[in-house]
Amino acid sequence: MAQWMTGTVVENKRWHDDLFSLRVEIPTPFSFTAGQFVRLGLPGTEKRIQRAYSLVNSPNEPLLDFLITTVPDGELSPRLDLLGVGDTLEVSAPPSGFFILSELPEGKTLWLISTGTGIGPYLSMLHTDEPWQRFEHVVLVHGVRYARDLCYQEQIQQWQQQYPNRFHYQPVVTRETVPNGLQQRIPVLIANGLLEKAVGVTLDTQAQVMICGNPAMIVDSKAALLEKGLDKNLRRKPGNVTVEQYWK
Known part of the structure; x- marks a missing residue:
């Protein structure tokens, strides 16, 4: 209790x-x-x-x-x-939840995909040593409606400077154009390959993908990833995709 x-x-x-x-x-x-x-x-x-x-x-x-x-x-x-x-x-x-890095199988790349405030747990993870010790590349994707929603930019820039060849940050802003940003929904960008092209990292079975945020984005992203051969990660059946749903 x-x-x-x-x-x-x-x-x-x-x-x-x-x-x-x-x-x-x-x-x-x-x-x-x-x-x-x-x-x-x-x-x-x-x-x-x-x-x-x-x-x-x-x-x-x-x-x-x-x-x-x-x-x-x-x-x-x-x-x-x-x-x-x-x-x-x-x-x-005490704190709760199993949306943590120790629940992930091994892989070469770590994809942290979020919308809105779903970026929160990823920022906590990136403050620790674990993602940098376990994965060759770390990709942070943040989907929002407007550029003003792209928070914690100063901290993100520090990671970009600290890990210039390993950390890849991709903003996705659907309702306005921003420099270096993508504008389509995240599931569409997964399906059409533009997300991989933008960050220069491949979404393949060597990837571990975490998804947090809007339920519709999660459902559609899981479907797009499944088309690429990346199935849900479960304790009884390890896979590539781990999700956290803020609301239903």
């Missing part, structure tokens, strides 16, 4: 009006594996209002970082949106 701790907001970073990152300090050391999530909660009229959010920060960092989209008619996100420095919220423990 989950335990709850009181966290204190140390920063509410605005990416734009509907997208923000909460950095939260908690009173005790917090251990988790990159890719896992916790629940954030605030008191409601009758019970705690809570939702699951992935941890974006490195497991070695003392502050917890959460990437959040404000859902206008949501119960929790508009209230989290209003939190400022010194405000408190509840954080569940």
